[in-house]
Amino acid sequence: MPEAPAVPGDTAPQTLAYEAEPPVWNASAFDDFLLWAAANGVSDINLQTGEPIWLRHHGRMIAATGRPMSGPEMVSIISRLGRGLEADGVLQSGRPIDTAYDIQRRESGGKVRRCRFRVNASSCLVGGSDGRQFTLRTLPDRPPQLSALDPEEAIRESFCPRQGLVMVTGPTGSGKSTLLAAVLADMIGAPDSNRKVVTIEAPIEFVYDRVQRSAALVSQWEIPWHLPSFSAGVRNAMRCNPDIIEVGECRDTETMSACIDAANTGHAVYTTLHTIGVEASIQRILGLLEGGGGDAGGRAIAIMQVLRLIVTQLLLPTVDGRRCAVREFLVFSEEVRQSFLRRPLQDWPAIAADTLKSRGQPMAVAIERQWRAGRISADTFTGYAPDHARTLGITSEGSGDGVA
DSSP states (O other): OOOOOOOTTOOOOSOOOOTTOOSSOOHHHHHHHHHHHHHTTOOEEEEEBTSOOEEEETTEEEEOOSSOBOHHHHHHHHHHHTTTSOHHHHHHTTOOEEEEEEEEEEOTTSOEEEEEEEEEEEEEEETTEEEEEEEEEEEOSSOOOHHHHOOOHHHHHHSOOSSEEEEEEOSTTSSHHHHHHHHHHHHHTSTTOOEEEEEEESSOOOOOTTSOOSSEEEEEEETTTTSSOHHHHHHHHHTTOOSEEEESOOOSHHHHHHHHHHHHTTOEEEEEESOSSHHHHHHHHHHHHHHTOSSHHHHHHHHHHHEEEEEEEEEEEOTTSSEEEEEEEEEOOHHHHHHHHTSOGGGHHHHHHHHHHHHSBOHHHHHHHHHHTTSSOHHHHHHHSHHHHHHTTOOOGGGTOOOO
16 A cells, blocks of 8 residues: 655665564554554564564565564464454464454543554464464555545546446555545545445455545445455445445456446446556456356457546655555546457457557556656666666666666
8 A cells, every 4th residue: 555655855764673572462462563563654564473573664574573473472363353253263274364453542632543454364384384474454544635646637537437437456565445545535525425435345444434524425345244245245236326336356257247237337336456557457357257158248348338447556666765656547438448349359458558558658657757756766667667768778777877
């Protein structure tokens, strides 16, 4: 998820040690640690049997404690995080746990401090035996302001269709959910919003309790706690007469088909894919539809008729030790959609690549802009967009090239 906006001259620390490490971790002590990590801008907390606690801070991996975690400590912590499940039994059975964990603590003066974390837990191999690994990602108690994420004007203009499908793509940890949450918060916070929003997530990441709204209703469902699957969630949402449906991840053919149906029946549908680039996203969509059998061609035509925007986001390391977002995008106007629909399906990825250059913003161009603005180094530029950098005659900083 995106970090706080970089402040000129503000460099992220190289170390971050937890001074209050207890002799034995229990649930209460771990809550204290999580509050400390959130207060220090940590994005990810990684626990593994036999290892100290590792943090990801502005992209760096830092060992925050000195003592390796024991098996009983890991069991105690997952029992706390697992929301009443027989959590360690679930892990021993070979099933992962995906949930969210919420800490609310009343501080001096009566103010309630709230911290939320996305939790993934699974078994793993440690020293020849079964161990446990937990990854917690910090979640803000409210979505960020959309203006703070600085999306391109073309994205802002196309992000709020009254009907159709918007897809945000990128690897894990690239801020897809954060961008979508900021868009939703911006829409429901408008005094003339008049929208009913349903979000379907696994787990629920951002909550909207603290977003000021006078003309919008938000209902949030978590898979599998409230409904069994994303596709079941979309089908159920369509019976609730919402204006907007957010689907946390379009991970299978059934969910993709449900999203198409929802967009075709007058809803604005927002979802994510784990793909990098518009062309790869089109390939993934076609692959999901073909994998479901039946009339894949008809479903592909149906999704192109409702597709409105694909945005791919990456987070790159900046020269001041933080990270910045770069985005590739293509707006699917009526003219663009017709250019796909006139051609056979096997040509669609190539059409996406060509259209992106003339009608959208390729990722390499977005990266170049950040380099020219002095936010990223030449090494980062050449590492993430090597072909484009080579075309411009840009090499790594070791070659002495600077900002043109």
